[in-house]
Amino acid sequence: MAVTLSDIVMDFPGTRALDHVSAEFRFDEVHGLVGENGAGKSTFVNVLGGSLRSTEGQLALDGQQIRLDSPHDALLRGIAHVSQEGSLVPTLTGAENIMLGAEPRLPGGIMRRRALRSSAQEVAKKWFPQLDLPLDRPVIDLPMAERKVIEILRALRGNIRLLILDEPTATLEAREKRQLWEIIRSLPQNGVGVVLISHFLSEVVELSDRITVLRDGRQVATLDRSEVSEAKLTDLMLRREAGMAASDQRPVAAPAETGECVLSLRNWQAGSVVMPEFDLHSGEIVGLIGLTGAGHFGFARSLYTHQGVASGSIFVGGQAVAGKGIRVMQRAGVALVPDHRMENALAGDGSVVENLSMVHPQFAASRGVINRRRERAEAARIIGQLNVKTPSQNQLIRNLSGGNKQKVSIGKWLYGAGDRYRVLIFIEPTEGVDIGAKREIYTLMRQLAARGAAILIASSDLGEIAQVCHRAIPFVHGSPQPGISAGEFSESRFISAISGEAA
Amino acid sequence: MTVNSAARIGESSTGKRSDFLQRYSTLVVLVLMFLGFSIFVDRFLTPFNLSNIFQQIAILTIVGAGLTFGFAAKEIDLSVGYTVGLAGILAPVLLVDGWPLAVVLVAVLASGVLVGLVNGFLVTRIGIPSLIATLATGSILFGINFLLTEGRAIYGGIPASYLALGQGRIAGIPNLAFFMLAAVLIAWFVMERTVFGRYIYAVGGNQKAAELSGVRITFYRMAALVLVSVFAVVAGALLAARLGSGQPNVGERYLLDGLATVFIGMTMFRPGTATILGTFCGALFIGVINNGLNLIGMDTYVQNIVKGVIILIAVAIVSRTTKLNLL
Structure with a gap:
């Protein structure tokens, strides 16, 4: 019971995106697909999902050759694709989204609202009886994890045997990720195979039964769970650069706090965040971490935009900043590299x-x-x-x-x-960025800091914070906690800090 | 609004061939039309007729150039036709009243700035989408135009020096062609070679990003709408000079034709983006069709149908691969 792709070649004008890639996706496994941006992952699953016709190569379902001309074709064969960007209608409810395009209706196209609700409920109960999803609220009001689940339910609505999940946890915070992992794990047990694309290697290693690694459109390896580790995958994905990797990853030593203070806050209140005192020094890279809704993103943004700022003063280079707003902060030497x-x-x-x-x-x-x-x-x-x-x-x-x-x-x-720009604020600086570019961005941050800039990073990627920052400030429900310095960095230390447990 | 949904075909680079087709298909159609008319219509390829085409599209091009500023900033001005009409009335009315020519021209320009500021205020300060705000101000201007003339055309008493602006020729080339070229050159320079133009495109390309980059988006959105109106009143003043009269309802057709020049223009050079050169080619496109079909002796209403179909085909070619983000 599997979909087999053999010797897939995909040519785009000027480039060969896939070069004889083969894979077998079984209906009782989670199959991880990893590679840098540009390695061909998306192209490969687009062929599998019917969005693209390959130049060469064959697809077979349970040994029988098939041809997919459109995503609809693929759906009829039991292959569904949940894309990274999300495809929900934000103003419709969970139930309406699940049944989108297959609404129970009366002659004349009149929708049967109650039947729709119960069909959606049925789908949800069938697949994830353990979850209590709010099906009657517009999905825009739901947390990202629940939106993702609703999207998955819509894909599962038909008679689906293989589900392609493209970066399903990219927008989720740590706890939500774990919830979604449970869901992903439960699918193969119910006869639905999963093709998992993710930039988070730990996630791929954790969830996958087998993993296929692509690099530059070529298939580097397909490995069993027992044979892989994150380090090994990274190496396979980036073998060219393997030499420089080790030295690059080590966190920089914390600078002596003698660098002049370039940014100070006093009694800063923005949105739900109250920051009585904050100093950022030249040469320093400081991370802001927290669960979704802890307020660290809004805080970082408020330093530049003044959005939601109720009170407080801000000093740049020792001078109180007079006035408010983007242009004032920009003139004072503050820059924002925003998320999204x-x-x-x-x-x-x-x-x-x-x-x-x-x-x-x-x-x-x-x-x-x-x-x-x-x-x-x-x-x-x-x-x-x-x-x-x-x-x-x-x-x-x-x-x-x-x-x-x-x-x-x-x-x-x-x-x-x-x-x-003496203060650079980054929000989610590497969201959807491949490993190679990530490293280059980290190196750049270090260079900027070495030249005297102060850098503030609000990120949900704890590994990133551990790699580049000199200290990290955890946020819990809008209140900043005592900082953690680089010497004490560890995943467990971070997690306990942002979940509000005393260290 | 999803900004991120631009079609990513796999992870590849864009194809060169389809790129070329996208950028230049409309231009190729324009050249083919031109060649076709040149070969099959004997009176088409003569110096007199070619200068005629320029005369016919001059005013339209000036309106289109103005609209291009608006589109580049993602603002649409539906009142533009009535702004043309306003200037086309104001100039003759004041001239007949005995005002000196220079003062009249300043007054006409000022009226354009005023209309633009009102539109800009409604859009940026009150927050009404430009499509709706200018629909309403257009209706108001329409009413004002009829009030100014009491519904009649204004003939007689317009000084010859003024009429010469729209009717004269220098070395056989119509004055209007020079005005058109000047307008296109100025608009092109501002859009492509100045910081101001960069900011206009930045605001239209992604308003949020421009704002977070420190661009004064309110100013530039407003400026774009003022420029639409200013170009429209220049066009209107020239229209009155060409017609030798002020008429309350001659400006209207410049709305749809003006938009058409921009839409056709958006299919070329930088598909999906309004550019001055594109708009100029769009105006040429319309001018060549109208002129050629005229010479063949086709009825004007049939011309309209043909024009509409050709515009649809041009835009369809581009829309298959590029999203034309209008609003």
Whole structure:
């Protein structure tokens, strides 16, 4: 009982995205699929899910050759794809979303609301009897984990045997992740195989029965659970760079706190967060951690936008900042690299150079007129410094991979800025970024700090905090807790701190 | 609104061939049309007729160039036709009243700035989407235009110096063509070569990102709408000079045709984005169709149908691969 893909080749104009990749996805296993951005994971599951027709190669279901021309075709064969971005209608209820497109109806298309509710309930009970899902609330009001479950239920609604989950936990916080893991584990026991794509290797190792590793469109290995470890997977995914990996990962030693204080807060109150006193020093990288809703993201954002700030004073470089808001903070030397880069940081239909110059276009201009040669030279400098992989400066942002998009989002603050930004605030700096680019971003952060900037990182990736920060400040229900210094970093220390247990 | 849903075909780069097709298909159609008319319609490819085409599209192009600023900032101005009409009435009314030409031109420009500021205020300060706000202000302007003229056309008493702006020729080339080229060049320069233009595109490309980058989005959205109106009143003033009269309802057709130039333009160069060169080609496109079909002797209403179909085909080619984000 399996879907088999053999010798799949996928050619796009100019590139071979998949080069003779084969895999067997059984209906009684969780099959992890890992690789860097650009390794071909998405292309591979798009072939499996019917979104793409492969150039060469065959698909077989239980040994019989099949042909999938569309996602609908795949659904009829029992293959469903739950994409990373989410495909729920935010204003519809959980039940309506689960039954979307298969609403029980009377002649004339009139919806039978009660039947719809009970069918949805039935689906939910059948698959996850242990959960108590609020099916009658608009999904926009639900936590991310429950939204994901509802999306999975919609996929399971039909007669599904193989479920493709693309980064299912990307937007979830630690506890929610565990809940979703339980759900993923329960599927093969009920006869539904899972293809799991995830950037979190620990998750893949934890959940998968077998793991296929892709690199540059080639299949590097398919391994049994017993043979893998995170280190081994990382190595397989990145073998080219294996040499430099070890030295790069070690956290930097904490700087002596003699660096001048570049950012101070006194009695800062923003949203639910009250921060009586906070000092950030030159050369320091400080992490903000917490569960979803702990307020650390909003706090980080408030330093730049002043959104939700009720009271308090902010000093940059020893000077009290007069006035409020983005432009004031920017002039004072504070920069924000926000989360959800396609919503908050980049114009997807704009070119690389347009996006890079978004903050300081006047750098290459005199009297408002842009000198194109200077602009291109400066953009080229940033592209080089950050190692942005793009065929040209005119490439549209939306055609870049996640890691390169993020580099542009950071590069905006370096273009034409010199060292003027002394405080850089990052929110989820590596969400949806592959390992290689992640490392480059961490290295960049260290370089910026070494040149005297102070860096604040709000992140839900605890491993990231452990790798780059000198100290971490846990947030619990809006209140910042005593800081943890790099020497004491450990996963268990972090988890107990953010869950509010006394250390 | 989902910004992140741009189609990611696997993880590959974009195809070069489909890219080219996207960018230049409309341009190719334009060239083919031009060649077709040149070969099969004997009076088409003559210096006189070509300069005629320029005269015919000059005013439309100026309106379209203005609208392009709006579209680049993701603001649409549905009052633009009535703003053209307003200037087309205001200029003759004041001239007939005996105002000096220079003062009249300043007054007309000021009226454009005022209309733009009102639109901009409603959109940025009150928060009404531009589509709706300008629908309403358009209706108000329509009423004002009729009040100003009491519903009649204004003839006579317009100084010849003014009429020359719209009717004269220099070295056989219509004055209007020069105005058009000047408007296109200025608009192109501002959009493509200045910090101001960058910010307009940034605001239209992703307003939230522009705001978080420190761009004064309110100012630039407002500025875009003011520019739409200013270009519209320039067009309106030239229209009155060309017609030699002020008429309350001549501006209306510039709304739909103006939007058409921008839409056609959005299919080329940077698909999905309004550009001045694109709009200019869009105007040429419409001008060549109208002129060619005219010479063949086709009825104007049939021309409209043909024009509509060709616009749909052009946009359809692009829409298959690119999302035309209008609003």
